[in-house]
Amino acid sequence: MTVTTPDRAPVAEAPRSSGTRLVDRVFKVRELAILVVFLVMIAVTQAGNSEFLSEQGVKDLLLNATILVLVATGQSLVVITRNVDLSVGSTLGISAFAAGTYLHGGGDPVIAIVLAVLLGVGFGLLNGLLVSLGQVPALVVTLGTLYVIRGIDSIWVGSRQITAADLPNPFVDFGSGGLSAVPWLALIALVVLIATACYLKHFGSGRELYALGSNPEAALLAGIPVRRRILAAYTFCGGLAGLAGAMYLARFGNVDSSTGNGYELTVVSAVVVGGVVFTGGSGSVYGAALGALLLTSINSVLPALGVSSVWVLAINGVLLLLAIAIDRVVAVRVASALRKKSAAARTAAAKTPAAKTAAAKTPVEKTPVEKAAVKTPVTKGDAHDA
Amino acid sequence: MTHPSDTGPAPVLALKDVAKSFGAVRALRGVSLELFPGEVHALAGENGAGKSTLIKTLAGVHRPDAGRVLLDGEPVVFHGPGDARDAGIAVIYQEPTLFPDLSIAENIFMGRLPRRAFGRIDHKATRAATAALMKRLGVELDPDRPASGLSIADQQIVEIAKALSFDARVLIMDEPTAALTGSEVARLFGVVRTLREQGAAVLFISHRLEEIFEICRRVTTLRDGAWIATEQVAGMTEDDLVRRMVGRDLDELYPKQDVTPGEVALSVRRLTREGVFTDVSFDVRRGEIVGLAGLVGAGRTEVARAVFGIDRWDAGEVVVDGRPLTSGAPSTAMAAGLALVPEDRRAQGLVMDMSIERNIGLTGLRTTVRAGLMDRGAERSRALDWAIRLQVKYARIADTVNTLSGGNQQKVVLAKWLATGPQVLIVDEPTRGIDVGTKAEVHRLLSELAADGVAVLMISSDLPEILGMADRVLVMHEGRLTAEIARTEATEETVMAAATGRAAA
Numbered sequence A: 001m002t003v004t005t006p007d008r009a010p011v012a013e014a015p016r017s018s019g020t021r022l023v024d025r026v027f028k029v030r031e032l033a034i035l036v037v038f039l040v041m042i043a044v045t046q047a048g049n050s051e052f053l054s055e056q057g058v059k060d061l062l063l064n065a066t067i068l069v070l071v072a073t074g075q076s077l078v079v080i081t082r083n084v085d086l087s088v089g090s091t092l093g094i095s096a097f098a099a100g101t102y103l104h105g106g107g108d109p110v111i112a113i114v115l116a117v118l119l120g121v122g123f124g125l126l127n128g129l130l131v132s133l134g135q136v137p138a139l140v141v142t143l144g145t146l147y148v149i150r151g152i153d154s155i156w157v158g159s160r161q162i163t164a165a166d167l168p169n170p171f172v173d174f175g176s177g178g179l180s181a182v183p184w185l186a187l188i189a190l191v192v193l194i195a196t197a198c199y200l201k202h203f204g205s206g207r208e209l210y211a212l213g214s215n216p217e218a219a220l221l222a223g224i225p226v227r228r229r230i231l232a233a234y235t236f237c238g239g240l241a242g243l244a245g246a247m248y249l250a251r252f253g254n255v256d257s258s259t260g261n262g263y264e265l266t267v268v269s270a271v272v273v274g275g276v277v278f279t280g281g282s283g284s285v286y287g288a289a290l291g292a293l294l295l296t297s298i299n300s301v302l303p304a305l306g307v308s309s310v311w312v313l314a315i316n317g318v319l320l321l322l323a324i325a326i327d328r329v330v331a332v333r334v335a336s337a338l339r340k341k342s343a344a345a346r347t348a349a350a351k352t353p354a355a356k357t358a359a360a361k362t363p364v365e366k367t368p369v370e371k372a373a374v375k376t377p378v379t380k381g382d383a384h385d386a
Numbered sequence B: 001m002t003h004p005s006d007t008g009p010a011p012v013l014a015l016k017d018v019a020k021s022f023g024a025v026r027a028l029r030g031v032s033l034e035l036f037p038g039e040v041h042a043l044a045g046e047n048g049a050g051k052s053t054l055i056k057t058l059a060g061v062h063r064p065d066a067g068r069v070l071l072d073g074e075p076v077v078f079h080g081p082g083d084a085r086d087a088g089i090a091v092i093y094q095e096p097t098l099f100p101d102l103s104i105a106e107n108i109f110m111g112r113l114p115r116r117a118f119g120r121i122d123h124k125a126t127r128a129a130t131a132a133l134m135k136r137l138g139v140e141l142d143p144d145r146p147a148s149g150l151s152i153a154d155q156q157i158v159e160i161a162k163a164l165s166f167d168a169r170v171l172i173m174d175e176p177t178a179a180l181t182g183s184e185v186a187r188l189f190g191v192v193r194t195l196r197e198q199g200a201a202v203l204f205i206s207h208r209l210e211e212i213f214e215i216c217r218r219v220t221t222l223r224d225g226a227w228i229a230t231e232q233v234a235g236m237t238e239d240d241l242v243r244r245m246v247g248r249d250l251d252e253l254y255p256k257q258d259v260t261p262g263e264v265a266l267s268v269r270r271l272t273r274e275g276v277f278t279d280v281s282f283d284v285r286r287g288e289i290v291g292l293a294g295l296v297g298a299g300r301t302e303v304a305r306a307v308f309g310i311d312r313w314d315a316g317e318v319v320v321d322g323r324p325l326t327s328g329a330p331s332t333a334m335a336a337g338l339a340l341v342p343e344d345r346r347a348q349g350l351v352m353d354m355s356i357e358r359n360i361g362l363t364g365l366r367t368t369v370r371a372g373l374m375d376r377g378a379e380r381s382r383a384l385d386w387a388i389r390l391q392v393k394y395a396r397i398a399d400t401v402n403t404l405s406g407g408n409q410q411k412v413v414l415a416k417w418l419a420t421g422p423q424v425l426i427v428d429e430p431t432r433g434i435d436v437g438t439k440a441e442v443h444r445l446l447s448e449l450a451a452d453g454v455a456v457l458m459i460s461s462d463l464p465e466i467l468g469m470a471d472r473v474l475v476m477h478e479g480r481l482t483a484e485i486a487r488t489e490a491t492e493e494t495v496m497a498a499a500t501g502r503a504a505a
């Protein structure tokens, strides 16, 4: 048998890796765009209010973003598989209260954090099982668990409250302390973020998450254990929501039965603004983290500029729509770039006589139907690129 | 029913009395099949005969309701496609199964990406192996480009590369050549012959019978899910094979009527889409069938899409019945009486989870709407009408299209557009994946439409079809029209010469 094992393939044939990595480049463009928007916003604010980027200011900015970054990282994994987890807000709330109660009873902070994570993992597993076993859309399933978990939380917590006074001092200090302007919490989130990104890029099971979000049917045929992967994504997402609960407790010291209410929508916005496509298969956790950073900093930017915070929601909405519009434009651009590129390759190949026959055979992509046009019926009508 | 010499090797993979039903549809009933190392075995049968169901049973996608799968003579149960793959079975499915967001290299190795230390993916090795595969298949596809936007033919090539990328003892190919032209098919067959000599067993499905005669040693025929015969190809004629498949003798495959062409219905002038095709001009007259030939990637589909308004053009004009069309506006094209049967049925032709009836009805929404409401009765009778004319094989007209076999899906696309009663009909690979019997039917239909005064532009990679049906043959090469050949002068040689750019244009 002729086997084309990778290790036996001649090294000389390895194509230049840089420049042609279009898949990567798209992600980068997308992330870069958010980064630029973010930096411009910060610069403008700093120009208007020189107090804004003080040590405390930067610290607040990072602290505010940390929790959202964590949850958005978990959520990205789920969205990449063409699913969604709406129960993250409820999970965050109940884990925070559980950790708080434990600490209030004189518990050890490390065990409290582990407890919160485990609780999140448990709810994540539940979601994952329901979604991967039942033939019900994730949106509906997790909307259900959102209410179930919130219900359990309300019954258990009642009108009780955990305040900073109930918590051991080291825990509260950990929540607000850090390496000069960089809070401990942000460092933890950063480590989680980098580890997740590395997993998604460099490990087979990470790439499989993209694959099964990109084309679930093909994923089954490729022998990918689809259910197991989905279960893992939800478990990870739940675990991070739990961890975020513990961090919420450390940061704010104040938890009741409504903690994390409505948080899922902020998380989903951050993920989408960050370029993780809702129909699955593309996006990166770095993008999602940038999206989270952008959304939370608006909350600090507006007061610093003396604008009423009633504008925050409207601005978030506009950002969301902008993000979707950008995705669409990028998709069209990529399609036409691919077209031009192959046309160029074709003429180039046709010029060298030796390559003549190969060129004639070179199948050039006929119609770059951009992914967006295929996947979302909304855009199907305008599949012709303007 | 012959068997290979008794002294020969044992079958690597076999099916014994396998049955499989989908609800009321009995897709397979008691089928047996043996695949021997070093043989290429054909599977023949009409659309819906159960060929794809059979290979999906071998591939671990379907679990048989009854009967057994035998690997090296031992019964096995595949719990999924992964199990079959691990047993050394490579499968090319009828419909491409790619991940649009991932690179071609990742597509090929997904599920078994090469690793290095700490279980990390070896991206470099993946790319290098992909480049080597592309070289072996003689195509130039960038391993790093995403699979989204690939033409059907390129998708098919990636599928072939995927199947060749591991040490397969059994290679199963479900209509791998349906979208390919002569030269790509020749390449593929070259690779298949090498594999055969190295002792692999190959199962091959195609509706192009000449391909079966070219490369296969034995052929198994199915009809309505039942095993009909397994016999040596040598000594059979195409007619014998057709009789096995259809159960009767076949009418003329190319029933072309002679029609005197009328006035020009479609006129394309110096049409250019940057980087895709350049300076394309031609006319199609009423009553004429004009064939558009060329290699994969020559730009034929792109011209059709631009004429119909799906893609914009950068220069030139398209005139239908004396009225110029607007660039990039399919609705004006439709209003002018243009219809386009696209090549990619899954992405552009059909709404996969809608019923057969509704799919056929989609293009006729205007005529079946009364007082702003859908006239369901009219829609249904129209759909039934066309489904019967094209012999679509289904259980109920309200079934969703994704339960149909590949060829029957193609018939639904045809029905959908023919039902609009077009003045100018552009068909892109109209008989891709359609069995011989129905092919003849589609040809008869096209011929009748032309006789009724419709102008037909037919793109096809099936050269005999072009030669058999077209009044005139236009040939494209690398985005340009290189030849126009009259029916009387069109031969395989003249068309291929122009298509490969060998002729002085």
Ligand SMILES: Nc1ncnc2c1ncn2[C@@H]1O[C@H](COP(=O)(O)OP(=O)(O)OP(=O)(O)O)[C@@H](O)[C@H]1O
Residues within 6 Å of the ligand: B022, B025, B026, B027, B045, B046, B047, B048, B049, B050, B051, B052, B053, B054, B094, B393, B394, B402, B403, B404, B405, B406, B407, B408, B433, B435
């Ligand atoms: N998932 C399914 N659900 C219901 N019916 C199905 C399903 N898959 C196949 N069938 C039916 O089983 C029969 C056999 O289909 P199959 O796809 O095996 O045909 P085929 O021989 O491959 O035809 P073609 O040449 O058109 O590809 C058809 O009648 C088809 O409608």
Ligand SMILES: [Mg+2]
Residues within 6 Å of the ligand: B051, B052, B053, B094, B174, B405, B406, B407
């Ligand atoms: Mg089939």
